[in-house]
Amino acid sequence: MSAASARTTTGPGPVRRALAGVRWYARELSGEAKWDDYLARCSREGTEPMTRRAFERHRDHLREGATQGRCC
C-alpha cells in the first residue's frame, strides 16, 4: 500500500516508466546491457574491469563459434 502510493506521488509517471521499460528491454535484447552486468560483477568481486573495447572484442570472438541458427 505504502509502496504504491509512494510511486504515484513521487515516482516517475506511467509513460516514463513504460519508456524506461522499453529501453531496458532493448538494451537487454541487444546485449548492450552485458557491459553493465560485467562492470557490476567486477565491482562485486573487486577485480579491475577490462576496457569496453576489449570486452566487446571478446564477445565478438565468442560469437564467431556460436552455432545459433535462424529459422525460416
Add this chain to the structure above:
Amino acid sequence: MSTSTTSRPPGDAAPQPRRADRATPRSIAVWVLVALVGATCWVVLALSRGESVSALWILFAALSSYLIAYRFYARFIARRVLRLDDTRATPAERLENGTDFEVTDRRVLFGHHFAAIAGAGPLVGPVLAAQMGYLPGTIWIVVGVIAAGAVQDMVVLFFSMRRDGKSLGQMVREEIGVVGGTAALIAVFAIMIILLAVLALVVVNALAESPWGVFSIGLTIPIALLMGFYLRFWRPGKVLEVTGIGVVLLLAAIVGGGYVENSALGDTLTLSPETLTIALVLYGFVASILPVWMLLTPRDYLSTFMKIGVILLLAVGLVLARPVLENQAVTEFASSGEGPVFAGSLFPFLFITIACGALSGFHALIGSGTTPKMLAKENQVRMIGYGGMLMESFVAISALIAASVIDQGLYFAINSPAAATGGTIQGATDFVNGLGFTLTPETLQAATAAVEEDLVSRTGGAPTLALGISQIFTSAFGGGLAAFWYHFAIMFEALFILTAVDAGTRVGRFMLQDTVGNVWKRFGDTSWKPASWTASAVVVACWGYMLYVGVTDPLGGINQLFPLFGIANQLLAAIALTLCVTLFLKHGWLKWVWVPGIPLVWDLVVTMTASYQKVFSDNPLIGYFAQADRYRAARDAGEVLAPATDASQMDTVIFNSTVNGVLQASFALLVLVILANAVLIWVRAISRGSLPTTEVPAQPSQLVAPADFIATAEEKDAVRAWDERQRDGVGSRR
C-alpha cells in the same frame, strides 16, 4: 558456494513461490468472456459465406484461442505432464559460464527465442495456402499450433533443458540409437539445404526485374558493414545507437529506391533471376567466411528489431484498417487440387504448405541448443516454448489475412507461374478469368501502378504479402504511400531471409566440419581456414544448386520446390516428435504419451501421404516422376510440351523433376528409418515400464524468478525476499 554441486543437501534449495491453483470469481469471469469472444468469432467465420467478412474475426478468433490454449492446455502440460520443477536447477544456473550457459531474464529470452524461430516461413506458407480460401488455413494454423507446433517446441525445449542443452541430433543418437541418429544427422543437413534454397528463391523472385528492390536490399550490405565497423572500431558496444542509425539508413534506402528506379541506374539494377542467383550464391559464400562482427551480427540486430517492430505495426494496422476479406472462405481448389499456386488437394497439401506457424520441425533445432542453456527456471519452458510458438502463429495469421484482403483476381495474377500467365497483363487477365475469377486489365494495371512494380507472376509469396501489407498500412495510416509500404515489406522479408541464409550457411558449415571431423580430425577445427572455406563452399554449392534448379525450372520454381520444402520441414517435426514420444515412454509416462503422440501420428499421416503422392502419383501435376515421364515421352516423340519452349527446356524439366522426386523419397525414407529404430525402443520401454535416459540428475536450485510474462504477487514477494537474502548472504559466501 561452499558445497560442491553434486553433494549439495536438498535443504539448500531456495524456497520457490507458491503458484495459486484456485480460480477466483474474477478470473473465471475473464476466461468465460475470452471463450465467448472466441466462440463468437469462430461461429461468424463458420457461417459467413458470400458476404463481406471483416478480417478482425480471424484475428480475434485466433487470439482468443491462443489465450485459452496457453492458459489451460500449456499449463496442463507444464504441471501434470512434464511436471516442471522450480526446485530443480536449470543448466544455466548449474553451468553458468557467461557465454552459452547464462541465466537470462525470461522476457529477454522470449525475444531471443522468438527472433530465432520466426522468419520468412510463417509469412510465405499462409500466403500460398490462401489459394484454398481463408478458412482452411486459419483453422490449421490455430488448431495446428495449439495441438502440435507449440507442444513440439515446448516438449523439445524441456527435454533438451533436462540434458544440458543437447542438440536434437545428439538426443536422437543417445536416446534412440546410432542408426536413427545418423539418419537424423543426414536428414537435418539435407532439410536445411532445401530450406535455404527455397527461402533464397523467394528473395530472387521478389527482386527479379525490380531495380527498386535490388537497390534497397543491396544497400543493406554496406549498411550492415558500416554498422559492423562502427561497433568494432568507433563505438564498441553501442548497439542501440548503431541500430537506430541502421534503421534510418534502411528507410532511406527504400525511399531512394523509388528515385533510382526511374534513373539511369535503374536499367543496370534490373537483374534477371539467373544473375540474382549468382549474386546471392557469391554473397552467401562471402558472408559465411567473413568474421561475424562485420556482417552477420549487425544484420541480426537490424532484422531482430525490424521483425518485432513490423509485427507490432501490422497488428496495429489491422485493427485500425479493419480490412474486409476478399478471399472466399473455401475455394474450389481445396477439393479439385488444381490450383495454379501449388498442385494437390487440401489434404495433405494445405498442411505442408503451411508449416511454419502451425508446426515447424526447424524449431526443434533452436529449442535444443541455445535457448535451453539460458532458461532461469524450469517453469519458464511454457512461456518460452509454447508462448514463443503462439507468437509465430500470430505472424502466420497476419500473413494469411494480408493475402486474403487483396482482390482475388489480383492474388491469382501474382501467384500463378509465368508458364500460365505468359508474364503479360493480358495473359494474366485471360488466365485468371479462365479460372473463374473476375479481373480486368485496368485493375491489374492500377495495382501495378500503385506499387510501381510489375505484379504478374511474382510467385513466392513475398510480393503478395507486400501488396497486402501495403493496402492495410495505406488504409490504416493514410498518406498514399502504397509503393513505399510495398517495398518496405519486401525489404523486411528479404532482410529476414538473408539473415537466415547467412546463419544457416554457417550452421551447415559447422555441421559438415563436425561430421567430417570424426574421420579427419583437422577438418573439424572451425578456425582452420582451408577447412572452414571448403565446408562453406560445399554448403553454398548445395543450396545454390537447388536455387538454380528452382529459378530455371520452366514449370515454376515455387510451384515445384515449395512442397518439397514444406514436407521437409514437417518431416523434421516428425523426427522431433518421435524423439518426444520415445522419451515419454522411456520415462514411463505412457499415460501422457498422447500429448506428443497425437501430433506425431497426424504429422506422419500428412507427410507420408504427401511424400507418397509426390513420388508415386500418376498425375503429372503432382507426382515428380509422373511429370518426368510425361516430358520424357514427349521429348522422345520429338514434341515440345508447354510451358517448355524448346528441347533443352524439356530436358531441364525431366532432370529437375527427377532430382526433386529422389530428394523427396530420400527424406521420407530417412524419417522411416528413424521411426523404425524408435519403435524398437518403444516396445522395450513399454514392456519394461521405463528405461534409463540421459537426463541429468536433479540438483537443488538457488534461484528464484517468475514463470510467466506477468509476475504474480506471490512471485514478486518471493523474488524480493530472495534478493534480500542474496544481499545479506553475499558477504559470507564470496
